[in-house]
């Protein structure tokens with residue numbers, strides 16, 4: 737079946753020195769990393785949670801914004817690798833690579 741959701745096997749990585757249970761999830765060819773939040777007892781999108789804590793510690797990521805991996809490695813969810821983009825810019829970036837994006 738095309739476009740089915742795939743979930744990879746869990747593994748434990750070190751994130752800023754601490755162990756973290758992670759897995760990849762998403763449509764074929766479009767998977768992002770999730771980590772297991774022990775407090776909330778659920779899987780969360782790692783890149784969105786990291787960016788939310790960094791940019792909006794007291795609220796949510798505003799509607800219409802997505803989180804992009806600067807080095808294009810979706811398993812590299814370190815703060816310095818993540819930036820917020822409007823979903824249209826994000827889509828264009830992946831389609832045409834028209835935008836050059838870097839951290840200021």
Ligand SMILES: [Zn+2]
Nearest residue numbers: 803804805826
């Ligand atoms: Zn992206």
